Amino acid sequence: MTLRRRQGRALQIAGVAGVAALALAGCSGGGGGGGDDAEALQVLIGTSGDAETEAVQAAVDAWTEESGVPVEVVVASDLGQELAQGFAGDIPPDLFYMSWDQFQTYAADDYLEPYAAGLDNAGDFYPALADTFSYDGELVCDPKDFSTLGLVINTDLWAAAGLTDADVPTDWDQLASVAQRLTTGDTVGLSMGAEYARVGVFMEQAGGGLLTDDEVTADSPENVEALTYLQGLLSAGSLAWPTDLGAGWGGEAFGNGQAAMVIEGPWISGALENDFPDVQYTVAELPAGPSGQGTFTFSNCWGIPEGADTADDATSLVEFLTSDEQQLAFSDAFGVIPSTETAAATYAETYPESAAFVAGAEYAVSPIAFPGASEVVGEFNTVVPTLATADPQEILATLQGQLEDAYSEVE
Amino acid sequence: MATRAPATARAPRRGSTRDGESRAGWLFISPALIIVGVFLIAPIVLALWVSFTDWNGRNSPLFNDNVDVIGLDNYAAITTDDRLTRDLFGRAIRNNLFYVLLVVPLQTALALFLAVQVNRRLLKAKGFFRTAFYFPSVTSSIAITGVFLFLFQASGAVNAVLAWLQVDGPNWMADPRGIVHVVIGAFGGGEPGGWDAPGFLGVSAWEWAAGPSVAQLVLIVMAVFTTSGTFMLLFLAGLQSIGAEVGEAALMDGANARQSFFNVTLPMLRPVLFTVLTLGLIGTWQVFDQVYLTRGTPAAATLTSPAYMAYDQAFTENEPGIAAAIAFVLFLIIIAFSLLQRFVLCDRDEPSRPLLRRRGPRTIASADGGVAQGTARLRAGPTERGTGG
Numbered sequence: 111m112t113l114r115r116r117q118g119r120a121l122q123i124a125g126v127a128g129v130a131a132l133a134l135a136g137c138s139g140g141g142g143g144g145g146d147d148a149e150a151l152q153v154l155i156g157t158s159g160d161a162e163t164e165a166v167q168a169a170v171d172a173w174t175e176e177s178g179v180p181v182e183v184v185v186a187s188d189l190g191q192e193l194a195q196g197f198a199g200d201i202p203p204d205l206f207y208m209s210w211d212q213f214q215t216y217a218a219d220d221y222l223e224p225y226a227a228g229l230d231n232a233g234d235f236y237p238a239l240a241d242t243f244s245y246d247g248e249l250v251c252d253p254k255d256f257s258t259l260g261l262v263i264n265t266d267l268w269a270a271a272g273l274t275d276a277d278v279p280t281d282w283d284q285l286a287s288v289a290q291r292l293t294t295g296d297t298v299g300l301s302m303g304a305e306y307a308r309v310g311v312f313m314e315q316a317g318g319g320l321l322t323d324d325e326v327t328a329d330s331p332e333n334v335e336a337l338t339y340l341q342g343l344l345s346a347g348s349l350a351w352p353t354d355l356g357a358g359w360g361g362e363a364f365g366n367g368q369a370a371m372v373i374e375g376p377w378i379s380g381a382l383e384n385d386f387p388d389v390q391y392t393v394a395e396l397p398a399g400p401s402g403q404g405t406f407t408f409s410n411c412w413g414i415p416e417g418a419d420t421a422d423d424a425t426s427l428v429e430f431l432t433s434d435e436q437q438l439a440f441s442d443a444f445g446v447i448p449s450t451e452t453a454a455a456t457y458a459e460t461y462p463e464s465a466a467f468v469a470g471a472e473y474a475v476s477p478i479a480f481p482g483a484s485e486v487v488g489e490f491n492t493v494v495p496t497l498a499t500a501d502p503q504e505i506l507a508t509l510q511g512q513l514e515d516a517y518s519e520v521e
Numbered sequence: 522m523a524t525r526a527p528a529t530a531r532a533p534r535r536g537s538t539r540d541g542e543s544r545a546g547w548l549f550i551s552p553a554l555i556i557v558g559v560f561l562i563a564p565i566v567l568a569l570w571v572s573f574t575d576w577n578g579r580n581s582p583l584f585n586d587n588v589d590v591i592g593l594d595n596y597a598a599i600t601t602d603d604r605l606t607r608d609l610f611g612r613a614i615r616n617n618l619f620y621v622l623l624v625v626p627l628q629t630a631l632a633l634f635l636a637v638q639v640n641r642r643l644l645k646a647k648g649f650f651r652t653a654f655y656f657p658s659v660t661s662s663i664a665i666t667g668v669f670l671f672l673f674q675a676s677g678a679v680n681a682v683l684a685w686l687q688v689d690g691p692n693w694m695a696d697p698r699g700i701v702h703v704v705i706g707a708f709g710g711g712e713p714g715g716w717d718a719p720g721f722l723g724v725s726a727w728e729w730a731a732g733p734s735v736a737q738l739v740l741i742v743m744a745v746f747t748t749s750g751t752f753m754l755l756f757l758a759g760l761q762s763i764g765a766e767v768g769e770a771a772l773m774d775g776a777n778a779r780q781s782f783f784n785v786t787l788p789m790l791r792p793v794l795f796t797v798l799t800l801g802l803i804g805t806w807q808v809f810d811q812v813y814l815t816r817g818t819p820a821a822a823t824l825t826s827p828a829y830m831a832y833d834q835a836f837t838e839n840e841p842g843i844a845a846a847i848a849f850v851l852f853l854i855i856i857a858f859s860l861l862q863r864f865v866l867c868d869r870d871e872p873s874r875p876l877l878r879r880r881g882p883r884t885i886a887s888a889d890g891g892v893a894q895g896t897a898r899l900r901a902g903p904t905e906r907g908t909g910g
Binding site: 197212355482486 | 675692
């Protein structure tokens with residue numbers, strides 16, 4: 111019995127020592143940052159699904175064949191966290207998806223190699239996208255693709271309400287009236303996520319916005335007008351937030367038939383195909399507000415860590431991946447819109463049902479994303495669901511103060 | 522430590538073997554020491570350092586020209602600066618405080634209740650019940666949160682059951698109203714004047730008094746459901762070490778079931794109770810999984826915890842310094858609560874003190890003392906009450 115126990119103890123200690131040795135070896139091995147034996151580029155992506163992973167892998171393989179440089183595609187489960195860990199450990203991936211909302215923060219902290227301005231294709235991207243990924247007036251990284259918001263309409267419910275193609279709303283008044291006509295017992299006319307990334311487009315259409323020429327303008331009369339308009343729809347019952355309908359997001363409320371129209375981006379087509387294949391729909395541009403049309407664009411760019419030894423290889427891989435034919439291949443595979451104007455035009459011809467999303471790119475702007483803004487936007491998002499009964503002026507005054515605090519840190 | 526006088530006399534002979542032994546001892550514990558040092562002590566010291574710097578998360582926080590020591594600025598950002606970050610921290614503390622105040626007593630009481638039930642000698646299918654109650658503890662909290670989110674949807678199973686009872690259930694996870702506010706509102710009350718001014722940590726008195734939100738109640742129920750199984754095991758171990766004769770003795774002394782539980786069993790379970798409460802406090806102050814999974818839901822602002830906020834500051838806001846400061850404030854809070862709990866549990870009444878000192882092999886011996894005291898108090902009980910009334 112005692113002998114047995116002693117043996118067990120010895121085994122335990124040996125095991126612990128072994129684990130410790132492994133752990134220490136692991137530490138020292140990781141510090142090299144990809145030594146000379148493994149010249150493979152590491153590409154870290156946050157994928158929307160197998161289709162995207164496979165498409166990126168195929169594109170990368172094609173480039174490897176051309177250049178002879180091996181590439182390893184790594185799928186992140188939490189892209190922001192894995193990037194932060196990579197940078198803290200000084201072993202960032204050689205190329206990665208950089209999302210629009212984190213871009214300014216990363217650029218401000220000198221994380222990113224500003225490789226894009228000098229490339230031949232620098233002038234080919236949509237100006238709104240180039241703006242999104244510029245820091246100090248210089249394009250830092252190449253936009254990968256983009257999405258805009260459009261008005262997604264359930265055609266069956268549309269026809270049932272006696273509406274025709276001529277009734278597709280082009281201004282706020284028409285939107286309010288069709289939303290009212292589409293509102294029946296179980297269905298609301300319009301729904302969208304209760305967040306800045308949706309509500310904000312109405313601010314743009316009203317001629318407002320949270321930031322105008324380096325000045326925080328959250329409490330402008332235009333923004334008040336936008337929120338008041340939405341409040342009117344809410345109290346008329348023709349607009350409801352997805353959670354109030356028991357749905358997780360706009361696309362689910364739309365697929366369930368609880369909302370006849372939603373404001374969403376091109377990603378909705380994939381979701382509807384998977385979960386609600388029977389729903390018939392069409393996409394229109396968002397109606398214009400008092401100051402004209404407005405929508406948001408969301409995008410990722412191909413980020414390269416600042417000062418990386420592999421930056422040259424990574425840059426040539428980016429040039430390959432952002433070429434028109436490669437971007438169109440991505441579009442075919444998982445439905446994103448190419449970031450260059452020429453490729454997007456081809457895309458709009460190939461997929462006329464998504465043409466409205468492409469058209470939005472002409473006047474789209476990027477939601478605010480300066481360092482520290484995400485915290486304030488997050489706070490605003492917790493207030494939006496209460497808009498039905500809250501005072502828009504008061505909401506925006508609070509937002510103005512918080513945003514000014516955050517923006518003063520940036521300058 | 523050893524007795525002094527004989528030690529000097531025998532020093533030469535024993536010293537050499539002791540030296541060899543202690544060297545071997547150090548050698549054998551060195552793997553554990555190294556692991557604890559590398560993976561526990563070093564990260565804590567490093568995090569403490571980061572909490573005093575403006576490190577931006579790039580490269581090492583040590584020996585880095587871009588890193589400046591900024592003193593207590595990170596701590597000021599979450600405590601004294603009149604800014605959103607401070608308000609968010611205040612709200613996270615408030616949310617977590619209500620969570621702790623409800624979860625810890627409820628899970629402890631439920632765990633004790635379950636342990637007593639499955640410890641009954643007459644219970645059939647003990648194994649089944651023990652497994653069933655313990656099962657939620659070994660299931661991934663991510664999976665359980667997912668299931669709970671489904672159950673508590675606006676049109677979910679819980680509201681369907683409530684509908685049978687003619688109760689119109691709330692839209693649980695989307696409801697940020699504090700339950701105290703709901704109750705006051707039900708009686709037609711509202712916010713008393715002046716209570717909405719920003720108070721401690723930027724949170725108004727009215728908000729401090731809000732109670733947990735309806736959405737947080739779901740998380741509270743879930744936490745009680747998942748953790749009471751673990752603590753039931755601890756209580757069960759404690760109950761089984763008490764032995765049947767103690768209960769028999771109490772019975773002989775004329776105690777009924779309730780008296781014998783509250784005056785004999787419970788005092789003897791104090792060490793276990795202490796452990797359960799301490800573990801419960803630490804676990805609930807560090808709540809993260811559920812908060813992470815419910816981020817972005819409409820009531821998310823009433824669910825945040827300091828642990829989640831530290832994650833958010835580190836990885837979304839890119840403010841590792843503030844994140845580390847939050848972690849250390851949380852650490853201090855947990856220590857303060859543990860000390861408070863120790864104080865409350867130790868000094869409440871004199872006779873039970875020896876019980877608390879009881880440790881390890883002396884259990885059985887001092888358990889007898891416990892019986893004597895328990896029975897003594899049992900006898901004293903009625904007379905006191907009689908004269909008092």
